[in-house]
Amino acid sequence: MKKTLLMIALVTSFTAQANNKQELNKIESFSLLKKKGKYAIMVQNKTMLISSIITGEEMLKNNSKAHFEIVLIASVVKDIAEDNELKEIMKKANEIGIKFTSCEFAMNKLGVKKNQYLDFVQTTPNAFIYLFELQEKGFNQIIL
Template identity: 20%
Template sequence: MKTYIFSSLFLMLTLFGNAKLQAQQVDNSKNNYVVLTTKVPQLQPIILTAEALKAEEGEAFGDFQVIICGKDIGQITDPEIINTFIQKAEKAGVQIIACGFSLNKFKVDKTKVPTSMDIVENGILYNFQLQKKGYKSLSL
């Protein structure tokens, strides 16, 4: 009887243990990056970094996303400030994302966010989700 119980337990642990490992496998054929920033002017050096990595890595360069969070998020609604960064980001293959939690907290009108920018519900959570997918992360 003990042998039957131990055998069943071993079988269950083996099956469920392998299922968990398979669900967490990540494709590492490309280098993907995510940067979380609270300052819109930091987009300049971030985009320059993305351009340098893209040139250095070639085909190994994957996705590069920048998440803007924090009290200065209202600056993304000012075309004089954000439009130049958006143009440079598009040329470099960088996606700029706004944190919806910050937009709500600091009462920024979401309709004034440039249409080329995506809005995620929670920028910090989104950053962690990308890290789980294998993205290299930096917070500024």
């Protein structure tokens, strides 16, 4: 009987320790973000654009005062001009506060005109310089 109780106590103890360890390894991903944080992601392709939009939606859902901007370079510059499904995704993202800025250098190289974009898409002569400017303004950045 003592051995059985000892075994039950040991199993319970190990189970509790395992559960505590799992909880310690879990990170509260939004708890460390600033209430009025500034975030910018530079993206090159459609897949990364969609992933960035999902990230922005999640961040703004948990922190509506944050500023979230996606800077567009390379092939995605042409994708957002031609892909109507992508335009709809971007329109919904913009409605919740995600900003979009496209690189004019890439637009020129790919034959894209500003009038092919939705009205809310801003442009900048050089996306890399623009990203440096955002950094100077205190934006946290990721380049994908």
